[in-house]
Structures are given as C-alpha cells and as structure tokens.
Amino acid sequence: MLNLMVKYASPSLDRVFHALAHPARRAMLRRLADGEHNLSELAAPLRMSFPAASKHVRVLEQARLVRRRVVGRTHVCRIEGKPLAQANQWLEKYLAIWEANFQRLDSLLDELKANSGRPEP
Amino acid sequence: MKNTLKVTTPTDREIVVTRIFEAPRPLVWEAMVKPELLKRWLFGPEGWTMTICDEDVRVGGAFHWAWSGPEGAAMSMRGVYREVVPPQRIVRTESFEFGCDSQAGEQLATIVLTEQAGRTLLTLTVLYPSKEARDGTIASGMEHGLNAGYDRLEEILDAKA
Numbered sequence: 001m002l003n004l005m006v007k008y009a010s011p012s013l014d015r016v017f018h019a020l021a022h023p024a025r026r027a028m029l030r031r032l033a034d035g036e037h038n039l040s041e042l043a044a045p046l047r048m049s050f051p052a053a054s055k056h057v058r059v060l061e062q063a064r065l066v067r068r069r070v071v072g073r074t075h076v077c078r079i080e081g082k083p084l085a086q087a088n089q090w091l092e093k094y095l096a097i098w099e100a101n102f103q104r105l106d107s108l109l110d111e112l113k114a115n116s117g118r119p120e121p
Numbered sequence: 122m123k124n125t126l127k128v129t130t131p132t133d134r135e136i137v138v139t140r141i142f143e144a145p146r147p148l149v150w151e152a153m154v155k156p157e158l159l160k161r162w163l164f165g166p167e168g169w170t171m172t173i174c175d176e177d178v179r180v181g182g183a184f185h186w187a188w189s190g191p192e193g194a195a196m197s198m199r200g201v202y203r204e205v206v207p208p209q210r211i212v213r214t215e216s217f218e219f220g221c222d223s224q225a226g227e228q229l230a231t232i233v234l235t236e237q238a239g240r241t242l243l244t245l246t247v248l249y250p251s252k253e254a255r256d257g258t259i260a261s262g263m264e265h266g267l268n269a270g271y272d273r274l275e276e277i278l279d280a281k282a
Contacts (some may be wrong), residue, residue: 097167099126100167113145
C-alpha cells in the first residue's frame with residue numbers, strides 16, 4: 001500500500017534516491033556534512049579501497065550530491081545541499097499524496113457516520 | 122493539524138505510517154475492506170483512478186487493486202490475507218507492479234486499528250524482505266517514472282530551483 005505513489009519523479013531525483021539507497025554512500029554524506037574530506041578520509045572508516053570509494057563518490061557526483069576536485073594527487077570532496085533539499089521536497093510531496101487519500105477517507109467516514117444512525121436498507 | 126500523518130522507520134526493514142481518523146473503529150474498518158468504499162478514497166497521484174478493487178477479506182483470501190493513470194500508465198497491487206480480525210487487525214502480503222515491472226519480493230503489511238474515545242488510530246507497518254528492499258523502495262520505484270508522463274513534480278522543483 002505504501003509504494004503506490006512512488007513512481008513519479010524526475011530523472012535527477014532518481015539519481016539522488018539511487019545514490020541514497022546505499023549505506024556506504026549515506027555514511028559518506030554524513031561525513032561530508034561536517035565539511036570537506038578527501039577520498040582516503042572517506043574510504044578509511046568504511047574499510048574500503050580507494051577505487052571502491054571512488055566508485056561510490058562517482059555515484060554521488062552523478063546525483064550532484066557531492067562535488068569532487070582534484071588537487072595534486074588528492075581528491076577533495078564537498079557536499080552539495082540542493083539535490084538533498086529537492087529529494088526532501090519530493091518526499092513531502094509523496095506524503096501529501098497519502099494525506100490527500102486520507103483526507104478523502106476522512107470525508108467518506110463523515111458520510112458513513114451521518115448514515116450510521118439510519119437502519120440498514 | 123492534530124490528525125497528522127506520521128511516517129517512521131523503527132527498524133531496518135520497516136516503514137510505519139500512523140494517522141488518526143475522527144470515526145469509530147468499525148467505520149474505518151469498513152472503509153478499508155469494502156471495495157465500493159475503498160474505491161472512493163484510495164487513489165494514486167492526481168490524475169489516477171482506481172479501476173479494479175477485488176477483495177476477499179478472509180484468511181487465505183486474495184486481493185487485487187489496479188489503477189490507471191495518465192498516458193495509459195497502469196499500476197497494481199496484489200496479495201493474500203494472512204490474518205483478518207475485524208475490526209482491528211489485518212495482515213497481508215503485498216506485491217506491487219508498475220506496467221510490466223514487478224517489485225522484487227513481497228512485503229508484509231500489518232494494519233492495526235485502535236479506538237480511542239470515538240477516534241481511530243491507524244497504524245500501518247510494512248515489513249520489507251530486506252533493508253535494501255526497504256531503502257530501495259523509493260529508488261527502484263522511480264526508475265520508470267519518466268515514462269509515466271507525470272512531470273508536475275519537476276515543474277514544482279524547477280519553479281523552486
């Protein structure tokens with residue numbers, strides 16, 4: 001019942017939710033929320049190789065959640081807030097669709113309450 | 122708003138939705154199990170209507186819901202009732218299809234209705250087969266969103282961008 005309305009979003013949001021669907025990438029985002037980190041710093045707590053971490057960062061980049069710049073041999077990563085805010089708006093929209101259903105149910109229940117005093121036909 | 126919809130994720134594999142209704146429990150129960158009533162409120166996003174609502178609300182009974190939307194888009198939900206305790210509890214399997222795309226694995230939905238002084242609290246718990254399935258519900262669900270022609274969200278996002 002809950003996934004009835006999850007099918008509609010923009011391709012950019014698809015990428016955001018895809019990026020957020022992996023625990024390692026969420027961990028990276030949490031880490032980046034407190035400021036810039038390089039790729040090795042992101043990889044270390046996850047016990048990941050540099051290439052594996054780089055692959056995850058690429059997914060985050062494609063979703064535009066993270067921006068990476070190469071300084072010498074260091075890959076410096078920074079979080080980008082806007083796509084997250086958009087994803088959040090989408091989720092609010094999703095809840096609003098559910099709420100619209102439930103408000104229709106509210107009205108229906110009012111009607112049933114008004115009728116319930118009467119004998120069954 | 123006092124009857125606000127709440128969504129929480131108490132465990133790795135669950136999503137829980139709660140909502141209060143200003144009606145006694147037997148009426149909420151009816152509205153959730155009678156096809157002619159379900160059809161009046163359980164729509165999809167704007168522009169969608171419920172086209173099929175087959176219900177066999179008893180243990181082992183099946184249900185089949187379908188909706189049609191813009192540009193010929195279709196989605197459906199099927200499952201089997203595992204527990205039916207009127208007017209308080211339903212447990213059923215649920216499996217979702219969008220066009221030809223089936224959701225991987227079924228989920229278990231538990232609906233509990235609790236009456237509090239003439240009002241009814243609905244608690245809907247969806248248990249996914251895995252954490253990945255739960256976390257991926259939204260992500261995988263939207264892979265095909267482009268085909269549905271539902272781009273109002275994009276308009277909204279663009280307007281706010």
